[in-house]
Amino acid sequence: MLHEHYIIGIIIFLLSYIAIISEKINRTAVAVFGAVLMVIFQIISKDDALSKIDFNTLGLLIGMMVIVNVVKRTGFFQYLAIKTAKMAKGNPIVIIVFFSIISAVASGLLDNVTTILLIVPVTLVISDTLKVNPIPFIIAEIVSANLGGAATLIGDPPNIMIASATDLSFLDFITNLLPLMTVIFIITVVLIELIFRKSLHVDDKYKKEILSFDENKAITDKKLLIQSLSILVLTIIGFTVAEFIDVSTATVAIFGSSLLIIISRVEPDEILADVEWVTIFFFGGLFVLVGALESIGFIETLAENLLSVTNGDIPTMTILVLWMSAILSSFLDNIPYVATMIPLVNHMSSVTAGNFEPVWWALSIGACLGGNGTIIGASANVVARGALERKGFHISFLYFMKIAFPLMILSILISTVYLLLFYI
Amino acid sequence: MNKYVHSETSQHVMKLIQLGADVQVVRSNMVYVSFTLENGVEVAYAYNINKKNHYFLERIQPYPLAVKEFDSPDDVVNIILLDHRQFQNASNSKKMRNFIDINKSLHRTAKAFEDLFLYYNICRADVMEMEKHIEDMNKLINRIKTESQRVFFEKEPENI
16 A cells, blocks of 8 residues: 555656646646645645645745735836936947846846846837847846846745755855855856847937936836835845744745735735735645655655765765756756755755755755756746747747857856855 | 736836826726627627726727726616617618618728828818818708608617
8 A cells, every 4th residue: 555655646746747847737737736636645644735835935925926016016117227228328238237237136136037027028118219129138137037036035936945944044045145146147247248249239319219218207106116115125124134033034024015015005905916826826736746755755765866876975966966956947847846856955964964055055056047048947038038929029949048058057167166165 | 928918018008108198007807798680790899897987888890989988887788788779779770781881981081081180281171171071961961860760769869
């Protein structure tokens, strides 16, 4: 009976995983269906399944989505984009630098997909006004958003999951990843500028049109802007002090979001309707799927095999996890990958002596930066391509890969040197 | 899909605001209604339902009719039902197709006039000639009205 459970559990997991990767069926539907099958076939009990759901990750995601949904109503992003485009005097080369910085910073504080959804529409209007191809701008923004997201605990879902499963705090992510991501960001943006500089010529009359834009008109609700930015700053401060006051990051995010709804008096039903419940349910289903695999002992077996391959050597494991995560995340959804890797790394750390922190950083860096490798590597990339296609522009898989994959490999090489120098 | 709708809305809003417009984005459900009359003619409407109590109704088929604003969704439905009954009644006429063709033709003429006015500097004599033709047309409608038998009594005509 136990052996049957083992086999059935692995089959359900693999079929669900394949279906998620294939993207033929909605990934949330597959994850939730797979999770329910795990309960129906008694691979995991209903109570255990519920206990496997990481409510800290879900709470943090929901809280931040609510805050972002209010901030984005204020027109703040349009204001920033117009202001910087005018500062650049309509020069597309300089605009790309400014928009990349905005994307990276915003992605570190919000999440990649939201950042892309905020910056891409503005970019399309600006590039349309300049009569210039928006693709170089969008590629720079995608890469920057993924880099910025990798720098903080709240910037990318893999980091949220890793933080929730470990003792790594908001400040740990900032101090360990922000310097690395800043270096990679500067090198990457310079290289993107070099790649596209010849194709970005703009007539002076179109530059003057950009200068005629009024950034102040973009702010739709000044009071709401002040309220929502204040709460966002308060929440970020809350994340940095959370570890000292023994409060979870989810508690901080939910506190900030509910306070914002109360003081701003925005319609809660509209704000909550904008929360990406599909993503939340996807995480829920995934936690149960991986939890079921853990409960039958499969993760343990996998971890033991990985330990035997690396002889339990932490430096080897760090580099292996970094490169494996980067390559796999270039082609696969990094969320299910990280969800599977977390119990695996957890188990390896429990049976191996030594500091496992470098392996966690390798997982985070690899999974987040790997998304830059291909146009399907991260949700932000797919969303940006979709928005571009609706405007009649197309980024092919190979075109994006030709530019972004070498940049991703370079970023992983830099990360390898960083990990070897400072952690091993 | 929802993400892309938001993205496109943001682009439109940004462009319009920069042109000096005051833009409000109202979330609503778009309702598309169509009936097929016995003679095969399609009568279709589009309206939206939203929380701001502004309901915009437009007839799309058999010929477009300008948007009207209502304060309640019930008013919208009542107008659609009445309009549908008017067309159902009119469909008994053998001249229904001619009636639709004339209406479409009038609509095209109105659009052509708009283009003429917006794209060309027309002389006063031509403007007066057009006004004369419109006046003649209105006189013709009124003459036909007085000489013809009324067939629909649920509501008084609004324009003649």
